[in-house]
Amino acid sequence: MTPQLLAAATGIAPQRAAAWAPLLERALDEFGVRSPAAIAMLLAQVGHESGGFAHLQENLNYSVDSLLRLWPRRFDAAMARRYGRIDGQQRAVPSAIANIAYGGRMGNGPAASGDGWRYRGRGLIQITGRDNYASMQSRLGVPLLEQPDLLLQPPQAARSAVAFCRHVIPGFVAAAEARDLAACTRMVNGGLHGLADRQARWERALRALEV
Known part of the structure; x- marks a missing residue:
């Protein structure tokens, strides 16, 4: 995952891509996500949940x-x-x-x-709820239940996103390879919130990764 490829796949600025690309590359390797289709879907879901890799904490400023x-x-x-x-x-x-x-x-x-x-949403994919924090604590080997803000650190934000899609929702990779955007969105979000934006991000990532 080079910065140039990440920028092309997500539309984020080169400087931001340069910061995130090596973290994502290490996380993809660590958790064994190698399928281009799965990577494209992950980038689309992460891109939506984080507002283009810009926000690592849930915005609860609701009207x-x-x-x-x-x-x-x-x-x-x-x-x-x-x-x-x-x-x-x-x-x-x-x-x-x-x-x-x-x-x-x-x-x-x-x-x-x-x-x-x-245990509000944190990290690139907005890990939410005590059960998910406990699962991430086990997968990442860091004390998230006691220090949930660790997910605001970019390395842990990237690792948690990949680990969540690879292990916590194990059907994600298969659904991504079947090009089932709706199924992957439900796994990540619990519904179909922001589906149009996720689809636009997904199609861009598919083109960039030549899937």
Whole structure:
């Protein structure tokens, strides 16, 4: 994975590609991801989740309307107005949003435990939830449960993305080789959020990698 190839496959700036290419190359080798089709899909999913390799932490600055649309079973109208962003009037409360949205699932304790905020999305592919942090801790050999911010370090951000797609969701490589974008997106995201952007990124990566 050269910087030139990464820039062509993702559309990111050469300077950013130069920083990420060696980290991704090492991670792909470490976790045995060699299929060009799988690499293209991984780059597309990572590109979307990280906003073009720019963001390593989940943005929880949700508006009231977004909270009601994304988590209708977690936020009623009063809760959304209390914690969501109202432009020109009120800032969002990211910690409360994470605790409510992610509390009591993905291995997290209830909202009051703070696990939702503690194990919010981090890394290139936005590892989320205590169970996934525990799995990544085992795969990466770093104490993520105690120090979740380690996923904000570029080497661990890259390693976690590749390890997640290779081992935590083992069907990812097969689905990528079958060119099933929707299946891979569901594995990564839990739904089809941002599918059009993922598809555009995927098609670009396929061309660059000559798949």
